[in-house]
Amino acid sequence: MPKMVPHFLFLLFSLTDAQTVVFQPSYIIATGPRITALLLGNTKDITLNVRTVLPSDVTGNLDPPSCKAGETQWILTSELVGQNALRVHLRLNRTLQLCGENKTDCCPKTLCVLETLQVSACAGDTSQASLLIQAKIYALLLPDNPGSDNKTVIPNQVYEPLGSCPCDFTDRTCDIRCCCDKDCSTEELKLFESHCLPGPFGGQISQVPDYQCSAQKEDSPDWFPFLCVLSPPENNPYLGLFYHGEEISTKPRPSFKKPILSAPIQVDIYRQGSPIFTLNNQLFTIPQMALGHCVHNAPVAFLENFSFKCVTMLRSCPTGYPLQTPLSDLRIQVNNGQGDEVTVVVIDKLVEDLTGFMSTGESVITSVMVQECQNVNLALDYKFFWKGNSITNITLTRSIGTISVNGNVTLTTRYSAVFLSGEFMGESNSGNPGYQVGRPIIAGIEDTQSGTFSVQRTSLNLWKPVNEGLCLTAEKQPVLFAENSTSGCLLTVTSDDMSQCDILRNKVYSLQENLIPAMYVAKIGNPNSQTKTDWLNIDFMNTSKTSEDGHGSCGEIPSHIHIHIWSFVTGMIDGNAQRNIQSIQVRSTLSTWTFEFGGGDIRETQLFPVTSSVTFIDIPINTGPPKTRFQINFTEYDCNRNDVCWPQLVFPVTKYYTGEPHSQSLAKGLILVFLLITASLLGTPWMQIRQAWNSSSL
Incomplete structure (x- = not known):
């Protein structure tokens, strides 16, 4: 196959x-x-x-x-x-x-x-x-005599020694992988001679075990006759293992045919994670990122939000989906999950500023004709409105623009889908109720316009460098629970910036402030936006460092921001630990940047690092009873505070060994001592002492 x-x-x-x-x-x-x-x-x-x-x-x-x-x-x-x-x-x-x-x-x-x-x-x-x-x-090697109905009568192996070829099940037919089968021809043996059944199954009786007394050699230790096993060869360990003296007939074998792939089965009611179908029972697809590549026809899952970017190299104007798509192809009729149809409503948005969407590389050809590509899809943003287990409405905001292709052009397109219940976006939690490892930390900003306490969700972020690693093009990535991380970017600073330290400090502070646009952090993974007890205040601190600005240097630059998060386990639900956040602290580290001038009147630039990090600290649930005054002062036998630990000298029979009950470990230890004494008495040293004693007495 x-x-x-x-x-x-x-x-x-x-x-x-x-x-x-x-x-x-x-x-x-x-x-x-x-x-x-x-x-x-x-x-x-x-x-x-x-x-x-x-x-x-x-x-x-x-x-x-x-x-x-x-x-x-x-x-x-x-x-x-x-x-x-x-x-x-x-x-x-x-x-x-x-x-x-x-x-x-x-x-x-x-x-x-x-x-x-x-x-x-x-x-x-x-x-x-x-x-x-x-x-x-x-070619297929078929036997001359079909063996479908052949039977082999095997004597009762409980009382008789194992046969010379136990894998010979079928009479007058070659059994596959049975190299001792006399019915196999030379050509048939060549097909599986490297895959013969090993050991007694294939008729290859193993040698005498080392523990048999008959296997004693000249270099055997002194204790060998005392501990060897005396057993006749007829007492085969494989006796009665295979057969019971009954007639064995061939049985139909299972079929190992390759399964036939069928089309996806459309569900009657949409559930979270189930694929969305069109009215003609086809998968509803939107370009997404999969396995590091941009997939044009990726299925959309119900109630699963996503946002991706796809990078495409262009040498000429695009002609097909998804960059060039007729309006009629986007107005798809979708099955709403109840058997009715929902048509995608398309809203076009003209983009004039192409910054962030495209970049032009160096052309290999010196003279390249400039091509104007109109109505290119730069972004496709879908909004799915849902209620219960059905979709009520779908709107698509298509961002289109005109691009110029001159040589190699890198085009970055964006695709997203959000599911909205009424007018609000469906909020994804990070646990139920405690945080799950690897899920984003939930942060929030207080809504001061409402009369009651209300929090609008946001996130804590770290730097996510892309391309050259510059802060100008860097993106943000969310802080994931229980995952320590450090990242950063490089800020381009000119010699003129060093003469305006206040502006430079505010610029760096604004960059770092955008990472944490929050006042609160949720204690649990599924907080209520209107319950104040589910949220913690973020403690902001600055590391004080006195430094004056000088020629070519600026002090008190908040170049590093560090997030400390303390968490603890509150209990177990279905075998999963429920972790809550106890406290959070954001600390800014101030540093001094010094510019290295190279001389001349040219406007020079230099790269300075702007970094961010997060550290999670687990608070132990039970710290144990407080130490007594004797345990604090008397440290001679404290194994945790001394290099020499006398109580652990006989580790298995002391209280420090917790692998089994103390009574069992003590009994096994005494048995071990007895065996050591017996071995010493029966060994060579004792025999020499006894011979010397007998010779002296004579």
């Missing part, structure tokens, strides 16, 4: 590009008469053909893909498994029996098929994708 990597259905749909086709996998080593592959992409108007290819006599390379079919011994068929997926089947149109008397259409040699196939997917006369198959198939 072909060696293929298993695919899940959602991955098949998500990796499909609507504008191109690709075989998955693109190379197969086939050892059986049936081959299956998938053709992903826009399979409309695609034709398939198969032919045999040979290496070129001049270059040694295989022939390029061609849309002209050749005569082969394979039958090519295909079936549609989705909107953008086609399953391709190849079946060998011949038998694999080895030639013998009065046999036709057979294999003259054991290696029956050895050829290279090329399957081409063509649009007209142009090859769009190709699949290369290396077929190496051996």
Whole structure:
């Protein structure tokens, strides 16, 4: 059978590009008469053909893909498994029996098929994708006498020694991997001679064990005759292990056929995490990031918010989805989960400032024609309004703009989806009720406009450097519970900035302040925005450092911000520890930046680090009873405060050993002492002393 990597259905749909086709996998080593592959992409108007290819006599390379079919011994068929997926089947149109008397259409040699196939997917006369198959198939070696009904009568092995070939189950038939089976021919043994059943199962009786008294050697220790095992060879340890003297008949074996992938089953009611379907039972997809790559057709899960950026290199104007999409293709009719339809409402937004969306690299060609690409999709922001288990409305805000392509252009597009209940965004918690490890810390800003206490959620952030690591292009990443982290970026400072230290300090302070735009932090993972007891005040502190500004230097720069979070375990729910935040402190470290001048009148620049970090501290639940005055003052036998620990000299029989009850460890220790004394009495030193005593007495 072909060696293929298993695919899940959602991955098949998500990796499909609507504008191109690709075989998955693109190379197969086939050892059986049936081959299956998938053709992903826009399979409309695609034709398939198969032919045999040979290496070129001049270059040694295989022939390029061609849309002209050749005569082969394979039958090519295909079936549609989705909107953008086609399953391709190849079946060998011949038998694999080895030639013998009065046999036709057979294999003259054991290696029956050895050829290279090329399957081409063509649009007209142009090859769009190709699949290369290396077929190496051996002939089927079938016994002359079918052994489906054969029976072997085996005597009662409880009272008789093990047979010379215990894996010979079937009479007059070669048993696979049984190398001692006399019914196997030489050709059959070559198929599995490197995979014979080991040990007694395959008739390979092991040697005499080392603990048998008959295995004593000249270099055996003195205690060997005392502790060896005396057992006759007839007392085989495998006696009665395999059979019970009954007739064993062959039974139908399970089938190991490859499962057939089916189309996704549409659910009647949407639940959190279930895929959203269109009205024609197709997956509703939005470009997303998966496995480090931007996937154009990724399914959207119900009540799962996301926001991604996709980077695309352009040399010319885009022509297909998702950068160029007609308005009619975006107004999709979606199944609302109750059998009715919801049409996507598209709102266009013109973007004139392309900062943050595109950057131009150096062109290899000196003179490149500038291309104006209009109505390019720069961002697709979906809003799903839901109620209960259904979708009530969908709006799409499409940001479009005109870009200029001159050589290599890097375009950064943005895609997001949020699920709104009424007018408010669905808030995701970080635990229930305690925080879960790896979930974001929930912060908040007090809403002073309302008469009662109310908190608007936000997050604590750290620096997330991208590209060159500059603070100008750096992004923010949320602080994750129980995960210590340190990050930073580089701030570009000119020589003129060093002459205006107050402005420089305020600039750095503003950068650091944007990381923590919050006043409160939630104690638990699912806080109530209107319950004050669920929130803690953030304690802001500055490390005082007296430093004066001088020529080329500025002091008291808040270059580092550190977050200390104290947490403790409040209990267990379903085996999961519930962790709450006890206290939080944000400390700014002030430092002095000194500019290194290189001389001259040129306006110089220098990079200075701006860093952020977070540390989580666990508060122990039970610190134990307070130490007595004797334990504090008398430290001679305290193992925690001395290098020499006398109480642990006999560790297993003392109270410090907690692996088992003290009574059991004491009894085992005494038995060990007894065995050591016995071994010393029966060993060589005692025998020499006894011989010397006997010789002196004579």
